[in-house]
Amino acid sequence: MSTYRILSLDGGGIRGIVTVILLQRLNAESSLTGWLDSVDLIAGTSTGGLLALGLAYGLDLQVIHNLYEKKGNEIFDDSWLEDIVDLGRLIGSEYSNKNLERELKTIFGQATLEELNHRVLVTAFDLDNESSNPWSRKWKPKIFHNFPGPDSDGKELLYKVGLYTSSAPVYFPSVDGFIDGMVYAANPSMCALAQSQDSRIPDKPSSSEVVLFSLGTGTSLFYIKGKYLNWGYAQWAKPLVKLVIDGTTGIADYQCRQILGERYHRLAPIFPPGVSIPMDAVDQVPYMIGFAQEVNISETVKWLKKNWLKA
Numbered sequence: 001m002s003t004y005r006i007l008s009l010d011g012g013g014i015r016g017i018v019t020v021i022l023l024q025r026l027n028a029e030s031s032l033t034g035w036l037d038s039v040d041l042i043a044g045t046s047t048g049g050l051l052a053l054g055l056a057y058g059l060d061l062q063v064i065h066n067l068y069e070k071k072g073n074e075i076f077d078d079s080w081l082e083d084i085v086d087l088g089r090l091i092g093s094e095y096s097n098k099n100l101e102r103e104l105k106t107i108f109g110q111a112t113l114e115e116l117n118h119r120v121l122v123t124a125f126d127l128d129n130e131s132s133n134p135w136s137r138k139w140k141p142k143i144f145h146n147f148p149g150p151d152s153d154g155k156e157l158l159y160k161v162g163l164y165t166s167s168a169p170v171y172f173p174s175v176d177g178f179i180d181g182m183v184y185a186a187n188p189s190m191c192a193l194a195q196s197q198d199s200r201i202p203d204k205p206s207s208s209e210v211v212l213f214s215l216g217t218g219t220s221l222f223y224i225k226g227k228y229l230n231w232g233y234a235q236w237a238k239p240l241v242k243l244v245i246d247g248t249t250g251i252a253d254y255q256c257r258q259i260l261g262e263r264y265h266r267l268a269p270i271f272p273p274g275v276s277i278p279m280d281a282v283d284q285v286p287y288m289i290g291f292a293q294e295v296n297i298s299e300t301v302k303w304l305k306k307n308w309l310k311a
Helices: 012-026 047-057 061-075 081-084 098-108 157-166 189-198 233-264 284-294 296-307
Strands: 004-009 042-043 119-126 139-146 178-180 209-213 264-267
Touching: 004 047, 004 189, 012 047, 012 061, 012 209, 012 284, 012 296, 042 047, 042 189, 047 061, 047 098, 047 119, 047 157, 061 098, 061 284, 098 157, 119 157, 119 189, 139 157, 139 189, 157 178, 189 209, 189 233, 209 233, 209 296, 233 264, 264 296
Parallel strands: 004 042, 004 209, 042 119, 209 264
Antiparallel strands: 119 139, 119 178
């Protein structure tokens, strides 16, 4: 029986630096030589989607690391003039995506999904399918992939898909009617598992052949005290986004764990109590680098040796 290997990368904005460093550390393990090169499918959402595209394109992890560390300030650049235009962030997205678009064009040029070295799955959300039938016109999740078949997105430009998946509401404007896939799949593990089982895929692996490694970007410990909360829009507005993201992340973890059992592993380091790092916290990059360097990866190394590298 062959092994079908899936690497799934969470969303999380600038916290993607945590994911990159964890991947670098795993790559440095002599007992795991070549583990990342053997991946069959790389799935990603938001910053994880950018990482998935970069890895499948063949970018070196140190190059990706440098982009987070050295270009983060430019991507999350909010001028005082934009704040005035946006009425102090009450209307309009917090950041322009022009700097991100420039960086993605510089990296990927006009390359398309079908030119990548690996199968990829990148999540986004389509705000309007523009159906001519009013009974069918709606918004919907969109999964970009380069699997063969009539619904393949192989002709899509990498830089465009990168913009789609990272257009987080409030943070960045939508692009071509798409926003960040974090609204339904901050953790794209279950999307990737489902895609691997599509009957239209030639040589589709059975679920018993799939091993799935899921990587988080650092988890903050949130909770709301109180047994009875008679809240309205104003009270729920602030915690609701975090609640939805953590909820979808957690349920995907549960579903994959139940379906795959030992063939599933998730590395999602937890920040210390009281530490909360927003998706645009570029000033916290030095802290996140130090944090990621100290994460215990021994169980992950054992799992990869036993399940990923087996013949």
